[in-house]
Every structure is written in structure tokens, then in C-alpha cells.
Amino acid sequence: MLEVKGISFRYRKGQWLFKDLHLTVKPGEVVGLFGYSGAGKSTMAQIMAGYKEPLEGEIIVDGRTDYDSNAHPVQLVWQHPEKVINPKWRMKKLMTEATVSDPAFLTALGIKEEWLNRYPSELSGGELQRFAIARALASSTKYLIADEMTTMLDAITQAQIWHAVLKLAAQRNIGILAISHDAHLLRRISDRTIDFSGLTSCSGPFD
Amino acid sequence: MNLISSTRNTPLLEVKNFSLTFHSDRKDRQEPLTQVIRQFDITIREGEIMAVVGASGSGKSLLADAILGILPENATCKGMLHYKGEPLTEKRRKHLCGDQIMLIPQSLNALDPLMKTGKQVQTVMKGKGKKDGQRAVFRKVGLPDHVSNQYPFELSGGMARRVLIATAMVSNAHFIIADEATPGIDPHALGEMVTFIKHLAMEGKGVMFITHDIETALQVADKVAVFYAGETVEIANVEDFSGTGETLRHPYTKALWNSLPQNGFVPLEGHQPLADEKGKGCAFQPRCQRATDICLQKQPESRIVKAGMVRCFHA
Numbered sequence: 001m002l003e004v005k006g007i008s009f010r011y012r013k014g015q016w017l018f019k020d021l022h023l024t025v026k027p028g029e030v031v032g033l034f035g036y037s038g039a040g041k042s043t044m045a046q047i048m049a050g051y052k053e054p055l056e057g058e059i060i061v062d063g064r065t066d067y068d069s070n071a072h073p074v075q076l077v078w079q080h081p082e083k084v085i086n087p088k089w090r091m092k093k094l095m096t097e098a099t100v101s102d103p104a105f106l107t108a109l110g111i112k113e114e115w116l117n118r119y120p121s122e123l124s125g126g127e128l129q130r131f132a133i134a135r136a137l138a139s140s141t142k143y144l145i146a147d148e149m150t151t152m153l154d155a156i157t158q159a160q161i162w163h164a165v166l167k168l169a170a171q172r173n174i175g176i177l178a179i180s181h182d183a184h185l186l187r188r189i190s191d192r193t194i195d196f197s198g199l200t201s202c203s204g205p206f207d
Numbered sequence: 208m209n210l211i212s213s214t215r216n217t218p219l220l221e222v223k224n225f226s227l228t229f230h231s232d233r234k235d236r237q238e239p240l241t242q243v244i245r246q247f248d249i250t251i252r253e254g255e256i257m258a259v260v261g262a263s264g265s266g267k268s269l270l271a272d273a274i275l276g277i278l279p280e281n282a283t284c285k286g287m288l289h290y291k292g293e294p295l296t297e298k299r300r301k302h303l304c305g306d307q308i309m310l311i312p313q314s315l316n317a318l319d320p321l322m323k324t325g326k327q328v329q330t331v332m333k334g335k336g337k338k339d340g341q342r343a344v345f346r347k348v349g350l351p352d353h354v355s356n357q358y359p360f361e362l363s364g365g366m367a368r369r370v371l372i373a374t375a376m377v378s379n380a381h382f383i384i385a386d387e388a389t390p391g392i393d394p395h396a397l398g399e400m401v402t403f404i405k406h407l408a409m410e411g412k413g414v415m416f417i418t419h420d421i422e423t424a425l426q427v428a429d430k431v432a433v434f435y436a437g438e439t440v441e442i443a444n445v446e447d448f449s450g451t452g453e454t455l456r457h458p459y460t461k462a463l464w465n466s467l468p469q470n471g472f473v474p475l476e477g478h479q480p481l482a483d484e485k486g487k488g489c490a491f492q493p494r495c496q497r498a499t500d501i502c503l504q505k506q507p508e509s510r511i512v513k514a515g516m517v518r519c520f521h522a
Contacts, residue, residue: 037393124264154262154419159466159474184469
């Protein structure tokens with residue numbers, strides 16, 4: 001189980017973005033999360049995936065907190081793949097670094113073999129996002145956080161990607177936290193949906 | 208016919224058989240020329256909002272750049288591009304862009320980071336009473352007075368979007384291009400943006416609303432131009448998007464509609480061809496269930512079907 005236990009965060013000495021936040025995701029479960037822009041959803045996602053340290057509280061993954069030396073069991077996919085992929089690497093190198101090599105796995109995500117020889121600038125946003133997801137679903141991954149993962153994509157590509165991800169996650173019993181403003185999407189993919197403002201004693205919007 | 212109605216009949220923007228080609232000098236490319244937009248047609252009139260909908264990589268943003276004349280140097284345009292009945296030449300663009308023709312950009316980085324927001328909005332205004340006008344428009348879009356004295360970095364994403372919209376509202380512009388101006392905002396903020404853009408059209412401005420989000424397009428627009436692999440495959444009326452898409456004309460538009468989570472969430476297989484993967488036939492043909500021999504051999508011409516435009520042999 002992925003457990004967020006009473007975490008708090010603020011930037012520098014500013015207002016608390018959230019305080020004493022609790023959330024759990026079970027293996028194989030898809031949890032949909034929605035909330036106002038600027039409420040702190042993405043900051044929480046970054047803390048869950050180990051990009052940031054919470055100021056209070058902790059993240060417990062399958063009973064452990066010591067996963068520093070290996071690939072993080074919680075992987076985060078962001079809204080803009082072009083911002084997290086090295087523009088000077090061909091896709092092949094990107095996949096090798098993440099120890100992704102199984103062609104069947106790439107095919108399941110709709111990645112074509114000929115794309116492996118391309119640079120990021122030679123692929124569309126939807127094609128790049130498939131590579132970002134392939135990296136995030138490396139064999140050590142137990143939980144996936146999809147933070148507006150398909151927001152920048154057209155509806156057909158969105159449906160293709162979610163069908164593939166849900167199938168792979170079910171096969172490997174991966175738990176998913178899907179963050180989105182699209183209520184229709186969350187209703188379609190989630191086992192349960194939650195409102196971010198209900199998770200914590202203090203949160204935005206500070207718009 | 209009186210003078211007013213005759214100018215009303217001249218479209219603000221008229222694009223016909225427009226194509227855009229990039230030439231590359233990279234040695235590992237087999238084809239030195241890549242045609243990214245072909246056979247593009249669109250007409251936008253005063254007070255009309257035309258959505259341009261398509262997948263990422265379909266060429267939507269390049270179209271905006273072509274109208275504004277900000278394409279990279281290795282691009283060549285062909286075909287007709289008229290503004291108010293006359294060709295949009297380089298010389299006319301210099302006078303019109305930033306004045307009569309305005310862009311609401313996708314990126315919030317478009318705001319000047321070193322200028323207070325109130326001042327930025329005033330720069331596009333003419334004549335006296337700039338400060339009052341700017342304050343009035345801020346109230347209209349729901350920005351408190353003190354925001355005028357703030358710099359862009361002090362604003363949230365939603366407030367910065369309002370400043371960009373306010374700029375278009377106070378400007379002299381007759382024609383506005385909104386390029387992916389609404390992604391990733393919560394439903395409440397989205398509803399407000401939709402209202403503001405509709406407001407622009409009510410004042411008689413023509414709006415080209417570029418987006419990949421068909422749901423927002425249907426809330427905003429009068430008509431929807433559907434873009435696939437650099438071509439307009441259909442121009443539909445908003446009412447055509449209902450049920451399982453029986454009234455839609457092109458199989459790609461139907462697939463797009465039925466892939467929405469609130470409809471079938473059906474993932475049509477395959478991918479949009481890159482510019483150098485297109486054959487001589489219809490660009491959608493490899494993914495189309497209705498494709499026949501003719502679709503492999505020829506590009507379909509545009510036709511009028513049920514008061515809309517379509518490029519398909521089988522519509």
C-alpha cells in the first residue's frame with residue numbers, strides 16, 4: 001500500500017500549501033483526484049514520488065521508507081513530456097537508461113520500433129508521452145502518479161494511452177493515482193475519486 | 208445592398224488551398240522538403256468563433272504562425288491567405304499584426320516579466336483614458352484593482368490568463384487567434400475563459416480558437432474545423448456533435464467524438480502520420496474502416512455535405 005501520512009508543505013516561509021494530508025492507494029487500485037488550480041496537487045505528487053521532502057509527515061511504500069539507492073517505486077508522469085526528456089538523446093538511449101527493453105511492452109504502449117531512432121523534436125506530444133510512461137513503468141515500479149498525464153493530448157490519443165496503461169497496471173498490480181480536472185475522465189478510469197480539499201485541514205485555492 | 212452589409216459579407220479571414228512546406232538541409236533526411244499543411248481552407252467572419260481542433264502535431268499552431276507571419280525562415284507558404292478581402296502581404300502584416308490582428312498565446316511567458324500588468328494592458332490601447340479603460344477591463348475579467356501594480360511572477364496561472372484575455376478585449380483587434388489558451392485549468396476557471404472569449408465575438412471580433420480539447424471547442428465556437436495531418440478534413444456545426452456522431456461527416460471526426468471519456472472512450476487504433484509518412488491518397492485512410500481503393504490512390508477534394516465541409520469520398 002502507498003500511504004501518505006500527515007504530510008505538510010509550504011514554499012519558503014509562505015502560507016502552508018497543505019497541512020496534515022492523508023491519502024492511501026492500494027496495489028492495483030486506480031484513485032482519481034481533482035481540485036482547484038494552485039491547491040497543491042502537483043506538489044503533493046512530487047513529494048509522493050520523492051522529488052521533494054515533506055516538512056512534516058512521511059510517505060510509506062509497501063511498509064518501507066528506505067528506497068533511496070534503487071529506482072523509486074513511485075513514479076510520476078507529468079503533463080509536459082518535452083520538459084522531462086533530454087532533447088539531445090534518441091529515444092533508444094532514453095529507454096536503455098530506464099532499463100526498458102522488452103519489445104512487447106513497448107508495443108503494448110503503442111510505441112513503434114522506428115520511433116526509437118528519433119529525437120524528441122521529431123515526435124508529437126502524444127508519441128513522447130508514451131515514452132515517458134514506458135520509463136515510468138519500468139519493472140521496479142509499484143505505483144504510478146499520472147499528473148494531468150493526457151491533458152495536452154487529443155481525445156483519441158488520450159483513450160489509447162489510458163487503455164494501455166490500465167491494462168499494464170492491472171497485469172502487474174500497480175496502483176495508480178490519476179490527477180485531472182476532467183471529471184468525465186476520472187469517472188471513466190477510477191475505482192474511486194476524491195476531492196483534494198477533503199484530504200487536508202488546510203489547502204488552497206490561493207488564486 | 209448598403210455599404211455596411213457589403214463589408215459584413217467580406218470575411219475577415221479567408222484561406223483557400225493553403226499549403227506550408229519546410230525545407231531541411233539535414234543530411235540524414237531523405238526528403239529535403241516536408242509539407243506540413245496541405246489543402247487548408249477556412250473562412251472566418253465578424254462575430255464568428257471558429258474552433259480549429261486536431262491532435263498535437265497536426266499543424267494547428269503552424270497555421271497561427273503562418274497568419275501572423277512568424278514562421279521560421281525555412282518555411283514556404285502557398286495558396287490564398289486574405290484578410291478583409293485582400294492578400295495578407297508582408298507589408299500589410301506590419302500594420303495589422305499586434306493592432307487589428309492579435310494573438311492570445313498558449314504560453315504565459317508571453318507576458319513581459321519586467322512590466323506591471325496594468326501598464327502592459329495599456330500599451331495596446333489608443334487615445335486618452337487608458338488607465339480608466341484598463342481598470343474597467345480588469346473588473347470585467349474579475350481582476351482586483353491592485354493587480355495592475357503587480358508583476359507577472361506575482362500572479363497565479365489563472366490570473367495571468369485573465370491578463371492576456373483583457374489585453375485582447377481592450378485592443379483594437381478585429382481578428383483574434385487564441386492558441387491553446389485554456390489547457391489544464393479547473394472547470395470554474397475554464398467556464399470564465401469561455402465567457403470572455405464569447406464576449407469578444409459579441410463585440411464583433413472574429414476569433415480563431417485553436418485547441419486539442421473538443422469539449423471546450425464545442426462550448427466556445429459556432430463552427431468547428433477539424434484538422435488531421437495538416438489538412439482540414441471537416442468543418443462541422445456545433446450541433447453536429449451529438450449522440451454517437453451520426454450527423455458528423457468525416458470518420459476521423461466521428462472517432463474523435465466517440466473517444467471522449469463521456470462518450471465511448473473508444474481508442475481508435477493507429478497514429479496520425481508524420482509529414483514524411485503520408486502517401487498519395489487520403490491521410491486518414493490507414494486508420495479508416497470505410498477505406499476503399501480510391502482512398503489509397505487519390506486525395507479527396509473538399510465537398511459541401513449537410514451544410515458543412517468534408518474531405519472524404521464516402522461522406
